[in-house]
Structure formats: C-alpha cells, structure tokens
Amino acid sequence: MKRTLTVIGIGTGNPEYVTVQAVKALNRVSVFFIPNKGDDKADLHHLRREICDRYIEGDNYRLVDFDIPERSKAGKYTSDVSAWRAEVRAIYERLLAEEIGEDEVGGFLVWGDPSLYDGTMGILDSINATGRFDLDYDVIPGISSVSALAARHKVALNRIGQPLTITTGRLVSQGLPPDAGNVVVMLDSRDAFRNVDDDLGIHWGAYIGTEDEILVAGKLGDVREEIERVRSAARKEKGWVMDTYLLSPGADEDAS
Structure with missing residues (x-):
C-alpha cells in the first residue's frame, strides 16, 4: 500500500519560525494529522491549526485529529518508551490505512525539529519495516x-x-x-x-x-x-x- 508523507518541523511555537521550505511543503499536503495531547496542551493543537490557516493557500486540504496516549512512567524508561511508541505506531497505521488516499500526501507537523528528541521518523521507519505500507516520506527541518x-x-x-x-x-x-x-x-x-x-x-x-x-x-x-x-x-x-x-x-x- 503506497503512501506519501512529509514530516514538517514547525519550530517552537512562534508561527514566524516556520521556514520558507516548510511553507512550500505545507502547500503540497492533502491531509494533516494533528495530535491531541489533552486539554492542558490544547494550545499546541491550536498552533498547528493556526500555521495551516496562515500559510496554506486555498482550502484544498483537511485536518485529521487523533489522540496521543499518555506514556507510562511505571517501569524502566526504555521499556516505557518502547511500549508507548508501539501504541503510537498502531495509531499511525490506522491513519495511513483509513485517512489518506494513494494520490494524496499526508503531513505530520512536528514541534521544533524532527531530528531532535522526536519519535516520528523512527515510528514511520518501523511501519515501513513491517511491509504493510510502502512509505515514501521526506523531512523538513525546523527551528529547534x-x-x-x-x-x-x-x-x-x-x-x-x-x-x-x-x-x-x-x-x-x-x-x-x-x-x-x-x-x-x-x-x-x-x-x-x-x-x-x-x-x-x-x-x-x-x-x-x-x-x-x-x-x-x-x-x-x-x-x-x-x-x-x-x-x-x-x-x-x-x-x-x-x-x-x-x-x-x-x-x-x-x-x-
């Protein structure tokens, strides 16, 4: 199942930190996957929407919200992170299967920079390794x-x-x-x-x-x-x- 994605670094909360390269990438995306981390972090959710409203020309895109599970802190750190990533991977697999067509481009808006203490690329690589999806994704760096x-x-x-x-x-x-x-x-x-x-x-x-x-x-x-x-x-x-x-x-x- 072929899927095309772009992982876009959006900086640290100031919409003006979004780079020109990121703006161009935003305008290529058909469907954005927007994480919901609960009421306490609702402003992070709203910022992602604000960035789309500000920089995307036209309205030929859609936003798909999804809930992020809370990571357990009961066990060893590495084990807790591994279990949490497995939960998130299952969510991503569902989004890829149900919310994006083969002719569409999906987008993840990553806080800061995708290469620094963010698990999006690792989760996508683990999905690719299963063989269920043929993922082709690129990465747009952000201001960390x-x-x-x-x-x-x-x-x-x-x-x-x-x-x-x-x-x-x-x-x-x-x-x-x-x-x-x-x-x-x-x-x-x-x-x-x-x-x-x-x-x-x-x-x-x-x-x-x-x-x-x-x-x-x-x-x-x-x-x-x-x-x-x-x-x-x-x-x-x-x-x-x-x-x-x-x-x-x-x-x-x-x-x-």
Whole structure:
C-alpha cells in the first residue's frame, strides 16, 4: 500500500519560525494529522491549526485529529518508551490505512525539529519495516528550541575547541558527563538544574519565541530559585512547561 508523507518541523511555537521550505511543503499536503495531547496542551493543537490557516493557500486540504496516549512512567524508561511508541505506531497505521488516499500526501507537523528528541521518523521507519505500507516520506527541518534559546539569549552554543553536549533532564539528574563542554538540557521534567554546580552559568528559557516566553540567565547559584519560581508558576497557569537551558562552565569565552 503506497503512501506519501512529509514530516514538517514547525519550530517552537512562534508561527514566524516556520521556514520558507516548510511553507512550500505545507502547500503540497492533502491531509494533516494533528495530535491531541489533552486539554492542558490544547494550545499546541491550536498552533498547528493556526500555521495551516496562515500559510496554506486555498482550502484544498483537511485536518485529521487523533489522540496521543499518555506514556507510562511505571517501569524502566526504555521499556516505557518502547511500549508507548508501539501504541503510537498502531495509531499511525490506522491513519495511513483509513485517512489518506494513494494520490494524496499526508503531513505530520512536528514541534521544533524532527531530528531532535522526536519519535516520528523512527515510528514511520518501523511501519515501513513491517511491509504493510510502502512509505515514501521526506523531512523538513525546523527551528529547534536549542537554536531559538541561543538566539533569544544572544549567546553561542559552543566554546572554542570544546564539545557541545545535548542531553535530557533525566540524564543530568544522574550527573553531568565529564568533559561535556557546554551542555544543552531538554525534556527536564525533574528540575535537574537543582543538582548541578552553583558556579555554572545558565541560560534558561520556556515557551521560547512565543508571547508567553520567559528567559532567565546568570550564575546558577544566583538564579536557581528564580527559575524554580517562574517555572512552577508557569506550569500552574498553563498546565505544562516546555523549557530548554544551556549550562556553561567557567567564565564566558568567545565561541567559534
């Protein structure tokens, strides 16, 4: 069963972060699959619709909403993620079978960039491996929260001759890797910055690029409580927080 798809990175919440390449791809899609992650994240759902309304010429397309199951956190992380992806794959297979014709192009609008902490491509590859569908898909990169964070704080991500590490809050809570250089932390649901060296510099941002954006920067020991306060207040108000931060050892240096 032949199916043609495009996976489009839409940036971090600001419709102006949608690239020209993404706009062209949007206008090639016949049916968009729009994930619903519950009432708390309804604004993410609405943003995807807003992007379609803003950038697609004409109305020769349709939107298909689908519910995303909540990932279990009861077992080992890798096992929970694997089980969750299997559930999502079954949903994608149903959408491909029931909601898209052979002459149509399906589209997934991915928050940030599809290559960075997003499972869409992996799930599509696993579907392809079953042989049930002959999937032909392309990928449009998006402005990630990592790039947007650096731009909004007007800092470079790297130091001269030093590595840049991108990791998760779950791993940082177990300790920073040695010789990691500057460290970008994503998906931090456990406030891992509480457990790292006070002397590190931090550039923190939530809802980056949107009207709700919050930015805090400074020596971690000086701004940790402020970050905790604004992060807690934002989560209470919106029901969710999507934040990213950069940890930097020592004094600022020129980057290259």
